[in-house]
Structure formats: structure tokens, C-alpha cells
Amino acid sequence: MRLIVENLACRRSGRRIFSGLSFTLEPGEGLMVTGRNGAGKSSLLTMLAGRLKPDAGTIRAEGIGEATLPECLHVIGHRDGLKSALTATENLEFARDLLGHPAASPQAALDAMGLPHVARLPVGYLSAGQRRRVALARLLVCRRPLWLLDEPTAALDLASQGVLAGLMGRHRAEGGLVIAATHQALGLEDARELRIAAAAVDDRCEEDTFETENWL
Amino acid sequence: MIRAFSALLARDLKLAARVGGSGALSLVFFLMIVVLVPFALGPDLNLLSRIGPAILWLSAVLATLIGLDRLFQSDEEDGSLDLMTGAAVPLEVVVLAKVLASWLTTGLPLALASPLFGLLVALSPKAMAATALTLALGTPALAFVGAVGAALTATIRRGGLILAIVVLPLMIPTLIFGVSAAEAALGGTVPFTTPLTVLAALSLIAAVTGTLAAAAALRWSE
Numbered sequence: 001m002r003l004i005v006e007n008l009a010c011r012r013s014g015r016r017i018f019s020g021l022s023f024t025l026e027p028g029e030g031l032m033v034t035g036r037n038g039a040g041k042s043s044l045l046t047m048l049a050g051r052l053k054p055d056a057g058t059i060r061a062e063g064i065g066e067a068t069l070p071e072c073l074h075v076i077g078h079r080d081g082l083k084s085a086l087t088a089t090e091n092l093e094f095a096r097d098l099l100g101h102p103a104a105s106p107q108a109a110l111d112a113m114g115l116p117h118v119a120r121l122p123v124g125y126l127s128a129g130q131r132r133r134v135a136l137a138r139l140l141v142c143r144r145p146l147w148l149l150d151e152p153t154a155a156l157d158l159a160s161q162g163v164l165a166g167l168m169g170r171h172r173a174e175g176g177l178v179i180a181a182t183h184q185a186l187g188l189e190d191a192r193e194l195r196i197a198a199a200a201v202d203d204r205c206e207e208d209t210f211e212t213e214n215w216l
Numbered sequence: 217m218i219r220a221f222s223a224l225l226a227r228d229l230k231l232a233a234r235v236g237g238s239g240a241l242s243l244v245f246f247l248m249i250v251v252l253v254p255f256a257l258g259p260d261l262n263l264l265s266r267i268g269p270a271i272l273w274l275s276a277v278l279a280t281l282i283g284l285d286r287l288f289q290s291d292e293e294d295g296s297l298d299l300m301t302g303a304a305v306p307l308e309v310v311v312l313a314k315v316l317a318s319w320l321t322t323g324l325p326l327a328l329a330s331p332l333f334g335l336l337v338a339l340s341p342k343a344m345a346a347t348a349l350t351l352a353l354g355t356p357a358l359a360f361v362g363a364v365g366a367a368l369t370a371t372i373r374r375g376g377l378i379l380a381i382v383v384l385p386l387m388i389p390t391l392i393f394g395v396s397a398a399e400a401a402l403g404g405t406v407p408f409t410t411p412l413t414v415l416a417a418l419s420l421i422a423a424v425t426g427t428l429a430a431a432a433a434l435r436w437s438e
Contacts, residue, residue, distance in 0.1 A: 049302065073302060075302065078295075079295025080294070080295055082294065083231060083294065084294075094224075097222075099299070100220070100304035
């Protein structure tokens with residue numbers, strides 16, 4: 001698939017986060033999204049995942065047939081989407097049945113992430129890094145062309161960072177797309193970098209000084 | 217689609233069983249109200265058996281509200297809702313599966329336990345059967361109406377109060393027809409089936425509009 005983002009703008013709680021963001025991602029390409037804290041990296045990924053409406057601009061995907069963009073991507077973010085009371089295998093089986101396009105079996109995916117021994121443990125018992133690796137195993141359990149990774153290396157040890165770099169390399173070699181918001185090198189050596197600059201302060205409009213949300 | 221639906225249903229039932237269940241919580245809450253009312257009213261058996269169906273229905277409505285705020289909020293907090301947005305099925309199917317699981321763990325046990333609790337308010341066997349039947353037919357309406365409120369307040373921390381205020385007025389028709397059906401079974405001018413069919417209709421209407429509205433609320437929660 002091919003992802004085309006044109007002139008994207010983001011506004012949250014009436015405040016302009018970024019605007020005029022454009023990029024195109026060809027099959028097999030990776031994109032590193034960088035920028036200071038609060039620049040809107042996570043907001044960009046949330047928007048691409050279809051959970052946040054763009055303030056302006058368009059997000060288009062080509063070559064995915066009749067499917068919608070949210071059906072063609074994986075999101076691994078700060079909130080890992082795992083249920084603490086369920087075991088790692090149960091979590092992955094649920095993700096596979098919900099998302100469709102099954103690929104590797106949950107056990108094989110856990111093996112690939114170096115976690116064969118936690119398959120039967122409730123996720124609530126795992127450490128932060130282990131939880132993150134179970135969430136990353138979701139990438140292998142179902143096949144989807146676009147990976148949206150929000151600080152994927154947070155809480156990961158060096159060995160697991162290497163495994164993740166290998167996964168991303170293989171995914172891109174098969175024509176997949178990777179967009180990662182990060183502060184550190186991820187092994188996306190040849191990837192392009194998109195730096196989100198701070199929005200100018202005078203970008204705010206008069207009416208935006210009202211806090212429309214968060215009044216609760 | 218069937219596969220995703222059954223996966224969601226199985227997951228929520230498993231969670232309800234494993235996390236010490238909100239189902240058991242609302243059942244205990246139901247029991248507490250029904251036990252306390254006779255103490256408050258005094259030992260007048262005629263009065264109790266006359267207002268018994270109303271007490272059971274009132275307790276059922278209040279018990280439904282317990283734990284309702286976690287229906288979508290727990291999934292919103294841990295990011296499961298992001299997964300569901302990207303599911304291979306429409307969000308409406310996700311909502312339908314989740315509400316069905318929630319009804320199976322809260323509404324249905326209430327209806328099944330109501331004959332037992334009817335003993336505490338001196339209901340006749342006929343009234344017990346009638347109340348259980350009306351609860352079984354009416355609690356789906358409560359669950360689906362509640363789901364709309366739960367979806368609206370999914371992103372609000374401690375949204376339980378707002379949820380109750382939003383949802384309770386919409387539950388009043390179900391309460392009215394539920395109680396009148398249960399009382400019609402004990403005699404009166406209205407035949408039993410008239411309020412009962414209205415109650416069933418309310419559940420069907422709530423199932424359609426509630427599913428669509430809750431899915432829309434989740435989609436536009438940002």
C-alpha cells in the first residue's frame with residue numbers, strides 16, 4: 001500500500017498542535033517521526049489510526065481495495081491494549097480473531113519476541129518490558145501492511161530492541177510500511193525523518209482561547 | 217464477522233468471571249436493596265406483596281447502573297478500544313457483543329435470581345414468575361440504554377455520576393411498563409400481554425438505537 005498525507009493539521013482542546021504536515025510513504029519505506037515533547041507525535045499517530053479527526057488536510061491510502069485505513073494498520077502505543085487478567089496467549093488470540101488476517105500463531109509470535117515462557121501467565125504479572133513485547137507480538141499474529149509504533153523501544157532492553165529492528169526490517173522487505181514516533185535510533189537506518197516543529201504561537205485564532213473541552 | 221463477535225463475547229465473559237465480576241457486584245447490590253426495604257417499611261405483608269414487583273424492578277434498575285461506567289471505560293484506559301476501532305468488523309458489532317456480554321453477566325442473573333428475592337418481599341408464586349419474566353424481557357432495554365451513557369462517558373474519569381444522570385431518565389419507560397406488566401399478572405383491568413409486549417418492543421428499540429448511538433459516541437469520543 002501507499003500512504004499519502006497532505007497538509008495535515010491537528011488541534012486539541014482548541015489549541016493548534018501542528019499544521020501543514022505532508023508526506024508520502026511508498027511500499028517498504030519507514031518514517032521516523034521526531035520532535036520535542038508535546039510536538040504532536042502521538043497525536044499524528046492517533047490521527048492516522050482514525051481515532052482523532054484531522055483539523056484540516058487529508059489522509060489517503062492507495063492499494064488497499066475496499067478496506068478502510070484503520071483496518072490496514074497496527075497501533076502499538078503507550079496504552080498496550082492488553083487485559084491484565086488474561087494470559088499472554090489469550091490476549092493474542094483475541095487480537096487475532098478481532099483484527100483478522102491471521103499470520104503466526106500466538107505461541108510462535110511469543111517465541112519470536114523471546115517470551116516463550118510467559119504464554120500461560122496473566123499479563124498483569126509481567127514487567128513493563130515484557131508487556132511491551134507481548135504487545136509487539138501482536139504485529140506478528142495478524143498481517144497488516146502499516147505499523148504505527150509510538151515509542152516502541154520504551155521499557156525494552158537492548159536485545160529486544162535488536163529483535164524489534166529485525167522485525168521492522170523484515171516487514172519493510174515484504175513491502176510493509178512503518179511509522180515510528182521516537183526519541184532514539186530504532187534501526188530504521190535508511191528511513192526518512194519527519195520532524196514536527198513547534199506551532200507558531202500566533203497561529204492560534206481568537207475563538208480558540210476558549211477551552212472547549214476539558215471543562216469537566 | 218462471527219469470529220470477531222464470538223471472540224469479543226468470550227473475552228468479556230472471561231474477564232467478568234476472572235476479575236471478581238461486576239455481575240456478582242450488581243447481584244449483591246440488588247439483594248441489599250431488596251433486603252433493606254422490608255426493614256424500612258415494617259412487617260406489613262400485604263403492603264409488601266402489593267409493592268413487591270415495584271421494589272424488585274426499582275432494585276434491578278439501580279443494580280444495572282453499578283459497574284455500567286466500566287463497560288467501555290476499562291477498554292478506553294488500556295488501549296483495547298484502539299484495537300477495536302481497527303477491527304475487521306464495524307464498531308456497532310463490537311458494541312453489540314460487549315453489551316450482550318454485559319447483559320449475560322448482570323441483567324440475566326438478576327432476572328433468574330428475582331424469584332428467590334421475591335420471597336423477601338412476600339410475593340405469591342404467580343407474582344414471582346411474572347416479575348422474573350418481565351425482568352428477563354426488560355433488562356436488555358436497560359443494558360442497551362445504559363451502553364449509550366457508558367460510551368458517552370468512556371473518556372471521562374469518574375464519569376459514573378454523569379452516566380447515571382444521563383441514563384436514568386431514559387430508563388423510566390422500561391420501569392413503568394415492567395412494573396405494570398408484573399402487576400397486571402396479579403389481576404386488574406389491563407390484560408398481562410399488553411404491557412408485556414410494549415416492554416418487549418422497548419427492548420428491541422433500545423437494542424437497535426442503543427447499539428448505533430453507543431458506536432457513534434465511541435467513534436467521536438475525541
